Amino acid sequence: MSVPTDQNGTRHARYARRRREQLAGFLKPIDPDDPDGPKVSTHPDCPHGHRDGYDLYGCRCPKCGEQSAAPRIREYREQRYQAAAVAVLRRHGVPEGQTVEDLADTLIEVWRTSRGESRIRKLAVRIRKAGHAATSPRAITMAEELTSALRAAGAGARAAREPDGAVPPPRS
Numbered sequence: 001m002s003v004p005t006d007q008n009g010t011r012h013a014r015y016a017r018r019r020r021e022q023l024a025g026f027l028k029p030i031d032p033d034d035p036d037g038p039k040v041s042t043h044p045d046c047p048h049g050h051r052d053g054y055d056l057y058g059c060r061c062p063k064c065g066e067q068s069a070a071p072r073i074r075e076y077r078e079q080r081y082q083a084a085a086v087a088v089l090r091r092h093g094v095p096e097g098q099t100v101e102d103l104a105d106t107l108i109e110v111w112r113t114s115r116g117e118s119r120i121r122k123l124a125v126r127i128r129k130a131g132h133a134a135t136s137p138r139a140i141t142m143a144e145e146l147t148s149a150l151r152a153a154g155a156g157a158r159a160a161r162e163p164d165g166a167v168p169p170p171r172s
Contacts, residue, residue: 023057030060080153081108088146092138103130111150120144 009017026046027039041048041059049063057064085104094100107123114122123143124136 020058027058077154081150084149084153085146088142088149091145092142106130107146108150111147119147123147 023041023043026041026043028042029035030038030040038060039058040061041053041057041064043057046057046059047053048059048061049066051067053059053061053064054067082101082104085108086100089100089104089107090096094103107126110122110126111119120140120143123146124139127139127142128136
């Protein structure tokens with residue numbers, strides 16, 4: 001038998017909302033001059049330095065802030081960028097070795113710092129300087145493919161699509 005829902009959601013959702021409201025009463029601003037800034041939980045059961053302190057109690061003290069998922073998300077995104085750039089470079093015949101990773105890092109940095117139409121041009125110039133594209137049209141093609149691969153890698157695993165449009169299989 002399921003619990004009936006009303007306009008406020010399920011029984012569990014109401015309980016969770018009420019619990020968050022109660023825990024929010026224990027949050028105090030770190031800087032009294034900035035009441036909208038980060039807050040520290042003064043709840044007696046808040047496990048500072050643990051994941052629950054950050055996620056459940058909403059504490060943003062330095063010990064709890066280390067438990068944030070943001071650094072891991074950034075690290076995984078960097079790994080996806082690197083893998084996507086290396087794959088594009090190898091697909092275009094850049095020889096394997098340390099130079100591929102170094103070139104990929106350089107191209108990722110150029111991709112990050114440039115915007116708009118100049119992005120493709122700047123990437124193509126950098127690829128040509130590295131000597132891996134004999135002609136300008138080939139460097140532009142490589143730059144366009146690299147741009148689309150980096151966009152897909154930055155969107156995350158769920159949004160990334162294979163070149164033919166198929167969704168990649170889930171990771172186990």
